[in-house]
Amino acid sequence: MANDFPALIGSRICHDLISPLGAISNGLELLEMSGIAMTPEMSLITDSVKDANARIRFFRVAFGSAGAGQMIALREIRSILDDVHGRTKVDWQADADMTRAEAKLAFLLILCLESSMPRGGTITLRRDETTWRFYAKGDRMAPKPSLWALAAAIQPSPQGDPEDEVSPGDVHFALAGHAAEAAGARPAALLGDALIEVSF
Known part of the structure; x- marks a missing residue:
C-alpha cells in the first residue's frame, strides 16, 4: 500500500510540537510551585499552552497517520475532546474503543462541522x-x-469542481473525503441553516 505522505507529515509536525509545548507546561508548573504570583499574564500563558496542547492532540488524530488495525481508546478520545475549548461543544456519545481510521474520519468531520x-x-x-x-x-x-461535496454525498449536487474552491482553511473537507475512502465509508450529509446531519 502506498504511503499516505500528508498523514505522515501531519504526524511528524504534531510529534515535534508536542515536546516543546510539554516543556513549557512543565516550566509553568515549576514556576507555580516556586510560589510565583499567578498574575493575569501568567494565567493567559498557562491557558494558551493548555489550549495549544489540546489542539495538537486533536490534530494528531485528525491529520496524522492511521495505520491498519491501530486502535484508539474511548478514554483518550474523551480526554482530547474535553480539553479542547471553543465556541463549539462536542458531545461524544459513542461508547467503545475504535480503530484509529474511524476516529480520524470522525475528527475530520467534526472540523468540517465546526x-x-x-x-x-x-x-x-x-x-x-x-x-x-x-x-x-x-x-x-x-x-x-461545494466544500461538503468533497467530504460527503449531498443533495442537490453542486455545480463545478469542488476542489477548485479548497483553501488551506478548508483542507479538512478534502481530507475527510480521502479518509472516508480509505476507511471504506460513504458519508452522506443533510445541510441546513439550523441543523446539519451527517451519517456513514
Missing part, C-alpha cells in the same frame, strides 16, 4: 453497531455545499 458553525453550537455524535451519526445545531449555520 467550519459550518461560525457562531458555534453543539455537535452530537452517536454510533451503533453499523452507523455513525453526527448532529450539529447552532445559530446561523453556513454550510458550503
Whole structure:
C-alpha cells in the first residue's frame, strides 16, 4: 500500500510540537510551585499552552497517520475532546474503543462541522453497531455545499469542481473525503441553516 505522505507529515509536525509545548507546561508548573504570583499574564500563558496542547492532540488524530488495525481508546478520545475549548461543544456519545481510521474520519468531520458553525453550537455524535451519526445545531449555520461535496454525498449536487474552491482553511473537507475512502465509508450529509446531519 502506498504511503499516505500528508498523514505522515501531519504526524511528524504534531510529534515535534508536542515536546516543546510539554516543556513549557512543565516550566509553568515549576514556576507555580516556586510560589510565583499567578498574575493575569501568567494565567493567559498557562491557558494558551493548555489550549495549544489540546489542539495538537486533536490534530494528531485528525491529520496524522492511521495505520491498519491501530486502535484508539474511548478514554483518550474523551480526554482530547474535553480539553479542547471553543465556541463549539462536542458531545461524544459513542461508547467503545475504535480503530484509529474511524476516529480520524470522525475528527475530520467534526472540523468540517465546526467550519459550518461560525457562531458555534453543539455537535452530537452517536454510533451503533453499523452507523455513525453526527448532529450539529447552532445559530446561523453556513454550510458550503461545494466544500461538503468533497467530504460527503449531498443533495442537490453542486455545480463545478469542488476542489477548485479548497483553501488551506478548508483542507479538512478534502481530507475527510480521502479518509472516508480509505476507511471504506460513504458519508452522506443533510445541510441546513439550523441543523446539519451527517451519517456513514
